[in-house]
Amino acid sequence: MSEEQKLTKGISRRKFIQGAAIGTMGLASAGVLAGCSPQEASKSNTGSTAETSEITAWDTPPEAISDNAIKETVETEVLVVGAGNSGMMAALSAAEAGARVILIEKQPTYITRTYWMGAVNSSMQKKMGIEINRNEIAEELCRYASHLCDQRLINLWADKSGEMMDWLVPILEAGDLEVVLEYDTKEGFYPSYPIAHIAVNRNAEYKSSNALIGAQYYMPVLEKKAIELGVDIRYNTPLAQLVREGDGTGRVTGAIAKNKDEEYIKFNAAKGVIICTGGYARNPEMLQALCPDSLSTGFCIAQSGPLGEGIKAASWVGAALETQHTTMIFDRGLVPDGVKLGPPWEGTYWQLGSQPFLRVNVNGERYANEDLPYDFGTNAVLLQPERLWWQIFDDNWKEDVTRFHTTGCARIVNTEGAPPRDGVDFTAKGVETYIEKGLIKKADTIEELAQMMNIPSDKLAATISRYNELSKKGADEDFGKRAAHLSTIEKAPFYAARLSGLLLCTLNGLRINTDIQVLDKNMNPIPGLYAAGNDAGGFFAHNYPELLPGVALGRTMTFGRIAGINCAKQSI
Numbered sequence: 001m002s003e004e005q006k007l008t009k010g011i012s013r014r015k016f017i018q019g020a021a022i023g024t025m026g027l028a029s030a031g032v033l034a035g036c037s038p039q040e041a042s043k044s045n046t047g048s049t050a051e052t053s054e055i056t057a058w059d060t061p062p063e064a065i066s067d068n069a070i071k072e073t074v075e076t077e078v079l080v081v082g083a084g085n086s087g088m089m090a091a092l093s094a095a096e097a098g099a100r101v102i103l104i105e106k107q108p109t110y111i112t113r114t115y116w117m118g119a120v121n122s123s124m125q126k127k128m129g130i131e132i133n134r135n136e137i138a139e140e141l142c143r144y145a146s147h148l149c150d151q152r153l154i155n156l157w158a159d160k161s162g163e164m165m166d167w168l169v170p171i172l173e174a175g176d177l178e179v180v181l182e183y184d185t186k187e188g189f190y191p192s193y194p195i196a197h198i199a200v201n202r203n204a205e206y207k208s209s210n211a212l213i214g215a216q217y218y219m220p221v222l223e224k225k226a227i228e229l230g231v232d233i234r235y236n237t238p239l240a241q242l243v244r245e246g247d248g249t250g251r252v253t254g255a256i257a258k259n260k261d262e263e264y265i266k267f268n269a270a271k272g273v274i275i276c277t278g279g280y281a282r283n284p285e286m287l288q289a290l291c292p293d294s295l296s297t298g299f300c301i302a303q304s305g306p307l308g309e310g311i312k313a314a315s316w317v318g319a320a321l322e323t324q325h326t327t328m329i330f331d332r333g334l335v336p337d338g339v340k341l342g343p344p345w346e347g348t349y350w351q352l353g354s355q356p357f358l359r360v361n362v363n364g365e366r367y368a369n370e371d372l373p374y375d376f377g378t379n380a381v382l383l384q385p386e387r388l389w390w391q392i393f394d395d396n397w398k399e400d401v402t403r404f405h406t407t408g409c410a411r412i413v414n415t416e417g418a419p420p421r422d423g424v425d426f427t428a429k430g431v432e433t434y435i436e437k438g439l440i441k442k443a444d445t446i447e448e449l450a451q452m453m454n455i456p457s458d459k460l461a462a463t464i465s466r467y468n469e470l471s472k473k474g475a476d477e478d479f480g481k482r483a484a485h486l487s488t489i490e491k492a493p494f495y496a497a498r499l500s501g502l503l504l505c506t507l508n509g510l511r512i513n514t515d516i517q518v519l520d521k522n523m524n525p526i527p528g529l530y531a532a533g534n535d536a537g538g539f540f541a542h543n544y545p546e547l548l549p550g551v552a553l554g555r556t557m558t559f560g561r562i563a564g565i566n567c568a569k570q571s572i
């Protein structure tokens, strides 16, 4: 067992957070990266080794990289870390505002797999006669977060995302992309808002609907524009540490990164550093410490970048971290037989997972309304045995899915205005492939299906019989699912998918203010340090409100842009 594992093992989440908070708070005031070892820092901060023994490696500052180890020093005004959604927007916006900008990215290229961009009252929405009540949408987000959020940040997104979109759309159109608005949002118990703007490449070859839209097309357009504006983009250049002046209360004056030959480069950033490294969804140690339920997922589709490196570097120099357990988890993690939940996430993606078909637990019992926002559905199963559910449907599934008319990335059918989707026939080919691979169970009788699921057949038959009865009545007297989302399971063949959550990203990052400056433990801005995207917290708590489709990316892009503009404005 590694030292890190020893430290985290057996520590309750509450205790851990206490320990981490005490530890990092102390580290801030002790002047981290000023040459003291982690052990020294811990002792001097809390005066108690008992408390500090609960601090795990991720939030323990490493030794400061010494000047002797620096191979090259580079001067700039603004340094942006991470060429993803927030980073590209920040770099572009800072350069447009007149600053000299360097953008460093650890991978060989920019991020390519994001799609829905949520914005409020853009010109496109207004032209279509859509006006969204700013206070209402802000309160809806706060309600999702149980107000464990900073409403000023939510207001900022509601007030500024339309402007951001109005700035972005002409840039994307000049790059031969069309931007469409998904306005056909259907409402259930939970309100849904027509905020999703999507960039579509009408010239792309059709392989699947997602191959026509999103970051794979808009990021090269933004990259080109950034280069035209003079941004110096350096790929294969991972951030290692931030540099903060003085005794831990001074400015962040730059950062140290590695080049492709693993040599250290020091970037002095006269105006500031903007952290945009995409959260920590690929860092199991941080997930265990901060979002332990996220490990009960069957699959993770985060790209390989988000290891929490930006969040760690900022917390090592005294930044405050939002500790509310907050992730983006969808109900589409297919867990094949014999595969366990959690890292290394050996499950796979199941597009039909969010369809509101019957769900039963591993005992064959229905346990919740299936018509819930994605991560409410995955939360509900956390109280069930094995934290898994079976999704069950029959040969009528194509008609059912068409009638269900789900929205955003759960949508299967094409509807007016919305970006292209695969449709049921194309989706059916995928279903067949999964059946051939043994990932989805298919049987001619419920009894046979129950055997394949390892559930007593009388139990499953009774649950299905009751569900059919309620569906025919059009009234879910047991769990209150709305009538349009009920379906019968009567026509063979019958299908079953073994499902759990699908982890996309983390959303509880560094505390920021409405200038997108990173805050210290006393809630004061750290001069010279900004953070946007998944590296920033205070906006979501405990869930991702997917019925506001694209609100994560909309926040990311809006705040990335504001951070770039604000950082560029700093006087030297």
Ligand SMILES: Cc1cc2nc3c(=O)[nH]c(=O)nc-3n(C[C@H](O)[C@H](O)[C@H](O)COP(=O)(O)OP(=O)(O)OC[C@H]3O[C@@H](n4cnc5c(N)ncnc54)[C@H](O)[C@@H]3O)c2cc1C
Pocket: 081, 082, 083, 084, 085, 086, 087, 104, 105, 106, 107, 109, 110, 111, 113, 114, 115, 116, 117, 118, 237, 238, 239, 240, 276, 277, 278, 279, 301, 302, 303, 304, 305, 306, 307, 309, 310, 328, 504, 505, 532, 533, 534, 535, 549, 550, 551, 552, 553, 554, 556
């Ligand atoms: C597959 C997928 C699809 C998604 N689609 C949507 C969507 O359609 N709509 C939506 O609202 N949300 C979506 N999300 C959520 C998405 O994560 C956020 O909306 C948002 O885009 C995150 O932006 P970001 O800038 O924080 O991170 P990213 O866009 O992920 O960029 C972070 C960048 O930082 C780089 N990096 C990491 N560490 C370092 C380091 N040490 N040094 C230098 N660079 C580093 C990474 O390599 C990466 O390029 C999706 C998430 C996933 C995983």
